[in-house]
Amino acid sequence: MEKQPVLEIQGLTKTIGQKNIVDNLSLNIYPGEVFGFLGPNGAGKTTTIRMIVxxxxxxKGNVIINGIxxxxxxxxxxxxxxxIVENPEMxxxxxxxxxxxxxxxxxxGVSKRRIDEVVKLVGLKNRIHHKVKTYSLGMRQRLGLAQALLHSPSLLILDEPTNGLDPAGIREFRDHLRTLSREENIAVLVSSHILSEMELMCDRIGVIQNGKLIDVKNVREFVGGEQKQQTVTFAVEPVAEAQEYMQQHFSDHPLKMTSEGFQITVAREEIPHINARLVETGIKVFSIQTAARTLEDQFLELTGGEQIV
Amino acid sequence: MFNFIRLVQNENMKIFRRVGTWVMIGLLLLATVVSGLVFNNIYGDQEKDQWKEDLQKQIQQDQKMLQNDALAPNIRKQVEEEIKIKQYRIDHSIAPDKETLWGFIYDSVYLSSLIILFTIIVGGTSVAGEFSWGTIKLLLIRSASRSKILLSKYLSTLLFALAMLGCLFLFSMLVGSVFFGVSGWDSPHLMVEDGNVIEKNRILHIFGMYGLQSVDLLMMVTFAFMISTVFRSSSLAIGLAIFLMFSGNTVVSFLAIQKVEWVKYTLFANTNLSLYLEGAPLMEGMTLSFSITVLAVYFVIFNIISWIVFNKRDVAA
Known part of the structure; x- marks a missing residue:
């Protein structure tokens, strides 16, 4: 059964002068999911979000929230x-x-006790009666989240929410979001240009470039399954011998030499095989590192590393 | 409606939780005290019981002046009325206003230009401040239409002006009774109507004086509010409004003397309604109803521009 979307975007377009900043963008977001907008600076993420709010x-086009x-x-x-649109200014x-x-x-129709509830939820209880000018950025972010949740919304929209937060703050923020979307069944729309973060935060990701939505995928799909090729870095000694060996026996895989070893792109199950063969040949293997096919690779592949137009 | 009152509450909170607002109120009190000191220096030393003889002398001087045939008719009328009032005071033993706290309260009305200044600052910051603080982004994504938010800001600015006028009245009464005592507090306000001296209620007269000052206040604040909304810059709004407030009247009266016809359609040619009560309009052919019409047109134009711009504005950046 198809769930009723919280947010429906139909053919959303923003024209400034001759240029379409956002071009015919359509999208549905469902309850309980965290949807990420990903795109380089100037791609139209912020414009889209500002149109939605x-x-x-x-x-041109329509924004329909809960059918309205x-x-x-x-x-x-x-x-x-x-x-929260960009930094939560208070x-x-x-x-x-x-x-x-x-x-x-x-x-x-929101009871005043809800204020205390959200204060507790974001963990600001001890400092809530202090002036905001004494708050750190992390505390302002929490206050920003508190004001966004005050009226128990069914859709939470966050534009670049982790801008300027330290790693601990980002992590905490992410956990908050996860809890909210799961427990309160809130749909969350986040935008960011920080890929690794989106990977951890979102269920689905839409890539925007030049105002167009060029791809929407589940995060798992996006980051890549086990069958896919992975780039592996071997640190070996002696390097020259290893190079010779690899060129002889694994010549059908792209190989790149580094100062301490080599980099090769192979399927996952091939990795132990290569390792065993290297050891057999008497080459010392110090480390094997797999770089997971990251969102970043995907992203760059999708957008073709293009320049902002 | 319930929702709207809360919006005004919000705006009031933002005005009165700022330190600057309390500094303004402090400055107003300070200005009242200083002018109390000055007035006390000028009038306080006179002996209290001498005023009847002083009035007698003044009446004689006034009568001498009337013998001059070259006197302009409106001045002649004024002098004649003053003689009548002075005589009435001697006959009924009502001390001149200058000797009592009422005189001080009357004079303090001119401190309302300070209030205009402060209200321009508050009104100029009201909209532009939200933009410069960045809070506009959180303010406009609530279930309150932009029109309602703008109206609540405008009304709370006017409420601030009203509160300041109330403060001024209170301060001048306090300072007045400290420096001049409370004797004669129940004396009436005297004026001449149809050739006879009549007694009027003081409070009503003071309300009238404040009301006339408020015309200028309302127009300048509405203007500052419009500039603040259109240019999103509080300093531009405050600066421009204050500049016009000080230079406007001078330029207009200069042009009026030059008999430039269009000057009577400008804002500043019409804000001083007390000219009509004194029977001396700025230019010939101008009447009270003409001025009120011109003011109303400006008022509506300023507000419509603010409203349209605020509603249409894309909040980017």
């Missing part, structure tokens, strides 16, 4: 959406609590 007017068209009933459609002269109170006053 109504910050930028839509030139954003153009026709903005107030109702947007009430199902929580968002009123620095107010306390964290006053900031949340401010956004709470803009909701309908």
């Amino acid at each position: 109504g910050l930028i007017s839509i030139s 068209n954003l153009k026709q009933n903005f107030e109702k459609a947007i009430s199902c959406v929580g968002g 009123y620095k002269f107010l306390t964290g609590y006053q900031n949340l109170l401010h956004y709470w006053r803009m909701t309908r």
Whole structure:
């Protein structure tokens, strides 16, 4: 049975001057999934997200949130959406609590106790009555998440949410997102240009380039299955002997010599085989490293490493 | 509606939780105290019981002035009315305003130009501040339409102005009673109507004076609000509005003396409505209803421009 999508984007287009910044983009996002927008800077991620939340007017196409068209009933459609657009900018002269109170006053039918709930959820309880100007970036990010979750939205939209966070902060943020999407069945739309992060955060990834959605895939599919070719780095000694041997016996695989050994692209099950053969020949093997076919490779392959136009 | 009141509450919170706002209120109090000191220096030393003789002398001087045939008719009328009021004071033993706290409260009304300045700052920051703080991105993705948000900002700016006017009245009353005492607090305001001296309620008169000042206030704030919305720059809005506030009247009166016809359609030629009460319009042919119409047109234009621009604006960057 097909699930009802939380967010439907139909032929979304933004034209500025003669140029289509976002070009005929269509997409569905379902409850409980984390969807990632991936693309180089200037690809149209932010523009798309800003159109979805109504910050930028839509030139053509429709955004439908929970079955409500954003153009026709903005107030109702947007009430199902929580968002952070770029860095969560807060009123620095107010306390964290006053900031949340401010956004709470803009909701309908949400009990005031929900403020305390979200504060607890993002773990800001001890500092919530301090002024925001004393907060670190990580704490502001938490406050940003708190304001986005205040009205229990069914769609959470995050534009470059981990910009400027340290690794611990990123990890924590990721865990939050995962929990939210699983436990509260929230659909999450994230954009980023940091590939490794998206790999860990998302269920599905859509690649945007030059305003067009060029591919949508599951993350597992994306990163690549076991059968696929992998690039393996061997550190061996002596290098010259190894080179000679490899060129003789594995000449049908692309081989690249490095100062400490060589790099070869083979299927996964071939790796122990090569190792055994090398050892048999009396070549010392110090390490074998497989570089998983990363999202980065996929991404560069898809976008062809093209320049931003 | 419930939702809308909360939006205004939000804006008020953003105004009054800023330190700058309290500095403004402090400055207003300071200005009132300073002008209290100055006025006390000028009028405070006079002996309290001497005023009847002083008034007698002034009446004689005024009458001498009336004998001059070259006197302009409107000035002649003014002098005649003043003589009547002075005589009425002597007959009914009502001390001149200058001797009481009322005189001080009347004079303090001119401190309202300080309030115009402060309200321009608050109104100029209201919209532009959200853009420069980046908070506009979180403000506009709520279930409140842009029109409602803009209106709540505009109303809270006006509420701020009202609160400041209230503060000024309170401060001037406090400072006035400290420096001039509370004697004569129940004396009426005197004015001449149809050739007779009549007693008027003080509070109503003060409301009238504040009301006339508020015309200027309302127009300047609406202007600053528009600039702030259109250019998203609070400094431009504040600077331009203050510059116009100070230079506008001078330029307009200069042009009026040169008898430049179109000047009567400008904003500043019409903001000073008290000219009509004194019976001396800026240019011939200008009437109270003409000025009110011109002001209304400007008011509507400023607000429509703010509204259209705010609603259409793409929030990029």
